[in-house]
Amino acid sequence: MREWHGWRTAAEQALYGPEGFFRRAEGPAGHFRTSVHASPLYATAVAELLGRVDEALGRPEELTLVDLGAGRGELLTAVLALAPGMPHGRAARLRLCAVERAARPAGLDGRIEWHDTPPDGVTGLLFANEWLDNVPVDIAETDAAGVVRRVEVSTVDGTERLGPPVTGADAGWLARWWPLDGAEPGSRAELGPPRDAAWAGAVASLRAGLAVAVDYAHERAARPPFGTLTGFREGREVRPVPDGSCDLTTHVALDACAAATGGEPPPRLLSQREALHALGVDGGRPPLALASTDPAAYVRALSAAGEAAELTDPAGLGGFGWLLQPVGPACAGPGGPL
Numbered sequence: 312m313r314e315w316h317g318w319r320t321a322a323e324q325a326l327y328g329p330e331g332f333f334r335r336a337e338g339p340a341g342h343f344r345t346s347v348h349a350s351p352l353y354a355t356a357v358a359e360l361l362g363r364v365d366e367a368l369g370r371p372e373e374l375t376l377v378d379l380g381a382g383r384g385e386l387l388t389a390v391l392a393l394a395p396g397m398p399h400g401r402a403a404r405l406r407l408c409a410v411e412r413a414a415r416p417a418g419l420d421g422r423i424e425w426h427d428t429p430p431d432g433v434t435g436l437l438f439a440n441e442w443l444d445n446v447p448v449d450i451a452e453t454d455a456a457g458v459v460r461r462v463e464v465s466t467v468d469g470t471e472r473l474g475p476p477v478t479g480a481d482a483g484w485l486a487r488w489w490p491l492d493g494a495e496p497g498s499r500a501e502l503g504p505p506r507d508a509a510w511a512g513a514v515a516s517l518r519a520g521l522a523v524a525v526d527y528a529h530e531r532a533a534r535p536p537f538g539t540l541t542g543f544r545e546g547r548e549v550r551p552v553p554d555g556s557c558d559l560t561t562h563v564a565l566d567a568c569a570a571a572t573g574g575e576p577p578p579r580l581l582s583q584r585e586a587l588h589a590l591g592v593d594g595g596r597p598p599l600a601l602a603s604t605d606p607a608a609y610v611r612a613l614s615a616a617g618e619a620a621e622l623t624d625p626a627g628l629g630g631f632g633w634l635l636q637p638v639g640p641a642c643a644g645p646g647g648p649l
Contacts, residue, residue, distance in 0.1 A: 313465040315472065318540070319505065321464050321553035322447035327412050330555050333445070334413050344546070345441050346525070346583070346628050347386045350618035354389030356590040357438055358397070361390070363648035364436045364521050365401055367641045374404045375435035375520075379513055380442030381409035383416045387423050408433070429516040437513060437522040443563045444526050446509045449502045450538060450561075451477045451485065453494045459485065462499070469552035480504060488567045489534050499538035501561045507571035510634075514572045519639035521648055525583065527562040528632030535562070565634045576643030578636045584629035587622055589649055594620035 326332050346353045357376075365374050378387050387407045394402035408424045415425040424430075429437065450462040454473055459482070463474040477485060481502045485491060489500040514522045529535060539562040542551035551559050569578040581589075596616050623629040637643035 313467050313470065315463040315465060315474075316553075317449045317461055317474070318464055318553070319447045319449040319502075321466050322559045325466070325553035325555045326445060326447065326559060328555065332555050332558055345382075346622055346631070347382070347389070347440060349621055349628065350615075351389055352592050352615065352618050353587075353622060354386055355393065356587050356592050357386065357436075358390050358393045359590045360438075360521075360523070360648055361436045362397065362401065364642060365399070367646075367648050368434060368519060369641070370399055370401075370404070371434045371519075372404060373406055373434065374401060375406040375408060375430075375433040377408045377410060377429055377433060377435070377437040377516070379410045379429060379437060379439035380445065381411040383413075384409050384411075384419045384423055384425075386438070386440065388420060391420055391422060406433070406435075429513050431516050432518045433516065433520075434518050435520045437517055437520070439510075439513060439522075439524045439526075441526055443506050443510060443524055443565075443568065444560045445558070446506045447559070448505050448561060449481070450540060451481075451491065451500045451502055453491050453496055453498045455496045457493070457496075459491045459500075464553060466553050469550060469554075477502070484567070488531055488564055494536070498536050499540075500534065501538055501540070501564075503564045503567045506563060507568050510568040511571045511573075514636050514638060517638040519641060520637075521642040522636040522638060524563075524565065524568065524634040524636075525631055526565065527560075528565040528634075529562055530564075530566045530580075534564075563632070565632045569634055569636070572636055576637040576640065578634060579649075581633045581635065581649075582625065582629060583631040583633055584623040584625050586633040586635075586649060587619075587629070592619045592622060594623050 361376050387409055408430050410426045410429050412427055451459050452462050453459050459477045461474040462471050464471050484504050491498055540551050542549045542557035542559055544557040549557050594616055642648055
């Protein structure tokens with residue numbers, strides 16, 4: 312028999328329950344590829360941003376990098392490998408904290424801490440790469456009479472039906488951030504309050520520094536009319552069924568998340584292309600003359616250029632949104648880290 316739930320409840324169990332998708336041994340990297348997995352240049356850019364935060368904060372006694380939604384610790388492992396080359400004694404002051412609801416993976420470097428919630432009161436950089444899109448949310452749909460209703464789903468096979476009308480705080484959120492008044496029947500929206508609250512809580516864990524969320528994103532003026540819910544399994548996009556067999560993801564209203572923190576100091580929204588260019592990731596090809604003088608260096612440079620181009624492609628990873636929220640005045644304004 313089918314059991315009907317709102318999408319938020321169904322996805323929470325399917326992703327994070329005892330047999331949930333993100334608790335599997337292979338981890339997210341076994342099913343989809345993020346910027347972290349695409350190229351080591353991404354970790355280099357994060358390390359560069361961490362260094363700029365360090366300088367803006369006046370080189371604190373302890374500098375923390377929090378990786379929120381850490382997968383199996385791939386990003387922090389790559390940053391740790393770069394630590395010996397960090398200037399100003401940064402490696403000795405560096406604290407690395409992975410935040411993930413799955414168990415700590417075997418073999419992870421002991422210098423990387425493992426938490427299920429962000430540690431409180433840290434100073435440094437909180438980096439959430441493709442985390443918010445996996446914070447489960449409910450879905451709303453306009454019925455034939457123009458009433459906006461919650462979508463209910465069967466955990467057995469993903470069949471949907473329309474449930475009760477959306478009311479209260481969720482209706483207020485829709486009116487402000489994703490209005491469906493007058494929308495054609497079948498128009499959908501993803502209800503963002505859980506993500507707004509999750510992001511505000513993450514930012515509040517920082518004593519001082521910079522919080523960054525990187526994700527598939529859209530803004531109020533260009534919301535997708537039928538939503539973005541989808542599934543991924545073994546590198547392929549699949550029908551979203553909340554049975555634990557696949558990733559369940561929806562794009563993020565980063566503008567709403569930005570407003571949820573109170574806006575002081577004011578946040579910034581950039582594309583990944585803009586952010587990575589500012590951090591020194593350049594997809595330009597190396598000069599052809601290098602192929603004659605140092606063929607091996609030319610091949611390495613050409614490979615790096617290809618990886619940089621993938622990370623900054625505006626039609627792909629480069630189109631991701633970056634939400635930057637300074638905490639405290641040091642990382643705010645034109646003189647900030649990015």
